[in-house]
Amino acid sequence: MNAPIFPRLDIPNTIAAGPGPGNTADRVLAAYTSPGVADHMQPDVLRGMIECKQMLREIFGTQNVHTFGIAGTGWSGLDAMFSVVHPGDKIVMFVNGTFSDIDALSVRMKAATEEELNANPLDPQAASVITIRVPHGQSVTGEIVEAALAEHKPKWAAMAHWETGSGRVNDVKGFSEACERHGVLGLIDAVSSLGIAELKIDDHPGIVGWASCPQKGMMALPLTYAPVSFSDRYIAELRKIGARSFVHHPLMEARHWGIIDGQDVEKGTYHRTHSPYAVASFHEALRMVLEQGLLQRSERYRTAERALRAALQAMGCTITSNMTSLIVLDLPGDLKGREKEFVTACRSEGFGIWPTLSEPTQVRVGILNLLSEEELTTIVRRFGEMLNRFDVLTDIDAAVKALKQGIH
Numbered sequence: 001m002n003a004p005i006f007p008r009l010d011i012p013n014t015i016a017a018g019p020g021p022g023n024t025a026d027r028v029l030a031a032y033t034s035p036g037v038a039d040h041m042q043p044d045v046l047r048g049m050i051e052c053k054q055m056l057r058e059i060f061g062t063q064n065v066h067t068f069g070i071a072g073t074g075w076s077g078l079d080a081m082f083s084v085v086h087p088g089d090k091i092v093m094f095v096n097g098t099f100s101d102i103d104a105l106s107v108r109m110k111a112a113t114e115e116e117l118n119a120n121p122l123d124p125q126a127a128s129v130i131t132i133r134v135p136h137g138q139s140v141t142g143e144i145v146e147a148a149l150a151e152h153k154p155k156w157a158a159m160a161h162w163e164t165g166s167g168r169v170n171d172v173k174g175f176s177e178a179c180e181r182h183g184v185l186g187l188i189d190a191v192s193s194l195g196i197a198e199l200k201i202d203d204h205p206g207i208v209g210w211a212s213c214p215q216k217g218m219m220a221l222p223l224t225y226a227p228v229s230f231s232d233r234y235i236a237e238l239r240k241i242g243a244r245s246f247v248h249h250p251l252m253e254a255r256h257w258g259i260i261d262g263q264d265v266e267k268g269t270y271h272r273t274h275s276p277y278a279v280a281s282f283h284e285a286l287r288m289v290l291e292q293g294l295l296q297r298s299e300r301y302r303t304a305e306r307a308l309r310a311a312l313q314a315m316g317c318t319i320t321s322n323m324t325s326l327i328v329l330d331l332p333g334d335l336k337g338r339e340k341e342f343v344t345a346c347r348s349e350g351f352g353i354w355p356t357l358s359e360p361t362q363v364r365v366g367i368l369n370l371l372s373e374e375e376l377t378t379i380v381r382r383f384g385e386m387l388n389r390f391d392v393l394t395d396i397d398a399a400v401k402a403l404k405q406g407i408h
């Protein structure tokens, strides 16, 4: 069978107002398409990677030498971070939504013994993995972590910083302190929070590994790099026990970013073929984050979330999240059970909001890189117009007024 010659793939502009990916900035897209044709060892590409590494240390707030990007998406960075977990390793996973649940699956695949993996290859039940479940809509607190680590005394513990499934912020400070008290090595999924939360990872010495993504706080969706950072303790452990991966091996991947034998070197050495276009756009995204200022960015997100929250509440929605880049809500009473229908109607018109991916079904409205008054007003108006079309009488102008009061 021959595939037909399809017409050129054109993708329309949408408002990416979901949990992620965010609206990629024009500057980042332009940087993707403007580099000259070059290969992965061309000097400016290598220099760009070194500069990205330096910018990432600033963004993470860390002196960790092993701070760089893993080619791919958030899960690629997480896979590299979890590559240090071996079959039979005792690890406590804190789960309070879709993404930390997938983290737990990813870890079970690594911690499962051969027999456990054979018994259920796609969902191994690894006896050494202890999962602590916190109900949807609630945060993982320091007390929950403390109690679990005191009881189970694992080697590792892992948690999402911001659980994007339920829109909840988990307590990294409490997590880190509990890890320190119990001599546990902490690992954090910081996919949603990096670049938005006020975060300096060096303030949390109980946590030895951090993994983020290109498409949320970094605004670099053109498939680029998942930022990661590993402390010297993580690296020492990895050196001792190894990892069953070439491509996602943190020590191997670090080489191309000019990190060899724990030292910064002048230029990277080949690990795999990096794209100059990806490097250029990632570089531009990191420059934008730093130009905007880390504290200023988190303040802008806080203000925008507060204002949008007020507007959505004015339209009768009930909000259960506490992240500053994402609102998770219940629609006004009459629409209970019609969340997916509502979201589908919005999405079919290029207004890209999302439902929750696990139960209970709620609606998620995100503001990644959509922080201007104009953009927020558009979100409020589009949302209100759809409520009206679903026969929920909504005063859109009053909601916009609440939004503007929140901004100013």
Ligand SMILES: *Cc1c(COP(=O)(O)O)cnc(C)c1O
Binding pocket: 020, 073, 074, 075, 076, 099, 100, 160, 162, 163, 164, 165, 189, 190, 191, 192, 213, 214, 215
């Ligand atoms: C988005 C997200 C992921 C997955 O990231 P991808 O870029 O889709 O691979 C993992 N964890 C959390 C907390 C997320 O928000």
